[in-house]
Amino acid sequence: MTVRLELSRYGMVLIPVLLAMLLAAINYDNNLVYSILFLLIGVLVVSALYTYRNLSSLEVKPGNIWPVFAGGTLRYTLQVVNRGNHPVHSVTFRRQDSDATFRALCPYLAPGASQTVELIESVDRRGRFCIHVMEIATLYPMGLIRARFEVPLEWDYVVYPRLWGDRPWPDIEPDVRTQDDGHYRGGESFYGLRNYRPGESQRHIDWKAVARGRPLMVKEFASGGTGRLWFDWVQLSDLDTESRLSQLAVWVVQGDRAGGPYGLKLPTQVFQPAIGPGHLQQCLTALALHHANGGGRS
Template identity: 30%
Template structure:
C-alpha cells in the first residue's frame, strides 16, 4: 500500500466516524444541513481559476466590461451553491427490502426516495461505496423506488456499507453529497458447488423400503474368503468348526427419502454447505422431496418455493450470529 493510499484511507475512516455522530444509522434518513456537504468539484475549481484570470485582466487593463464579466461569474458561482444544496435538501432515502442471492452474485437492495422540493430534484447519483452508481431524478411528492446492486463474496449477512448520494445540478461546478449509513442487510446463500450426493442413514430402512450399502454394521451373511479381506471380518467360528474360511458381510440401510444430511459429508464446513445448497436446488428442479439435517436443526422432506427458501436460509445462517444493529439507530433521521 502506497503512502498516499494509507493517508487517504486513514482520513476516510476518521471522516466516516465524524459523520456517523452527525447522522446515526437508521432505516430512513432525510437529507438536510446536518448531513449534506458541499464543495467545488474539479470543474468548479477551474471555474474559479478562470474568474481570477479574468479579474486580473480587467484590473490590469482597467476594463470595466471584463471586470463586469468576472463579477457576473462570481454571482453565478454563489447562486449555484444555493441551488445545488437546495436540489438535495429535503430528499428522504428509505431502505425497503433486499433480495437474497447466492455468494459471488450481486445482491439487489430496494430503496425508496422522495423529495419535498416543490420543483423536484434533478440528476441525483446513487451508489454503494465501491459500486457502480445510478442517476435518477425525482418529481415532487412522488416516491421513486430504485434497485441498487452490491457484490457479495461469501454466505451470510451482507451489509453493503455506506450509500453515496450526490449531485452537481444545475451548473456542474458545485458538488453536494452525503454518505448515508442505512440499516440495509441482505441474506446471501452459499454458492452452489457440485459434490457427492448426500445420504441419510436409517436403521429402519428394511421396513421403509430403504436401500443398502456394503460396509455397514448389520450382518448380512457369509461368503468365501478372498485375499485382502480384513482379518476382523473372518468367520473364525466356522473356521474352528472346520467348515472352511469365510468372510462376514455387513450392510447398512439408508432411507429412501432424499436428505441433505450434514453428517454424511466429509468436506470442510463451507464446501459442505455449498454442496447441500447444490443438491437442494437439484432436488427442487427434479421435483424430488428432500429434507435437511443439520446440527440442532431438522426439516422434514417437502417440496415448493417456501420449503426451498427455508432450506437455503438455514444453510446461509449456519453457525452465524444475526447482524448487529447499533443502539444509535432509529427508524428515521433528519
C-alpha cells in the same frame, strides 16, 4: 438530513481561472475583465443554490432486498419521494460503505411523486453483511457544485454459499425408495435421484442423464410427503469446508424444488425434515453463517 455542498472537479478547474482573471483585472484595471469575473462568480453562486435545492426536498427509505448466493448479484431497492413543490433532476445513489462503483440514477422526479430506485452489486463471499450508509448526490444544473447527503440504513442481509457441486443426493429413507422389483411405494410423485445399486431393476434409471454422460441414477417417488431426506455434513467428508457448504446449498435448493421434506445436519445445528420457504431460508442461512467471518462489506 444535512445537505453538504462541495466543488466538483469542474468547479475546482474554474477557481484558478477566476483567480487569474482577478489578477489580470487588478493589474490592467480592465472593467470588461471585472464584468466577466463577477458574472462567472454569480453563475457559481446561483449554481450552488440550485444544486442545494435539487436535493433538499428528497426523502429516501429502504425498500426490498433479494436473497443472493455468493458469486451472484445483490439487488436491493430504495423508495425515493420528492416532498417539494419543484421537480428533482439527475440524482445518483451509491452505497458509501462498499467498494462497489455502481451508481443508480434517478433522472427526473416530479413534485410530490415517488419512485423505486434499484441498485445492484456483485458479491463474492458468504456471510452476514450490512449496508450502513447510502450517499445521495447531484451535480444539477451546471456540474460546478456537488451536493450530497447521507442516509443511515443499517440494513442487514445474508449472502448464501456459492451454488456449486454436482454430487447425487444421499439415500432417501426407506418409505420413498424404489423396490427391487422396479415398483415404488406410495404414489406417482417424483421425489429425486440416487445412485443405482447393482442388481436393481432398470425400470426407473434416468436414461437421459446417462446420455449426457452422467452416472447411472435411479428415479425415486413418494406420496403425500412421507419420504424424508437428510443432507448431512459428514456425507461430504472428502471436501473442504467451502465446497461442502456449496454442495449442501445445491442439495437444499434441489430438495425445496422437489417438494418433499428434507433435513440438514451441520456440526453445530440440526434442522429436522420439513418443507416450505421458511425452512429453505433457515437452512441456507445456517449454511451462509457456518464459521463465517461476518463484515460490513461485500
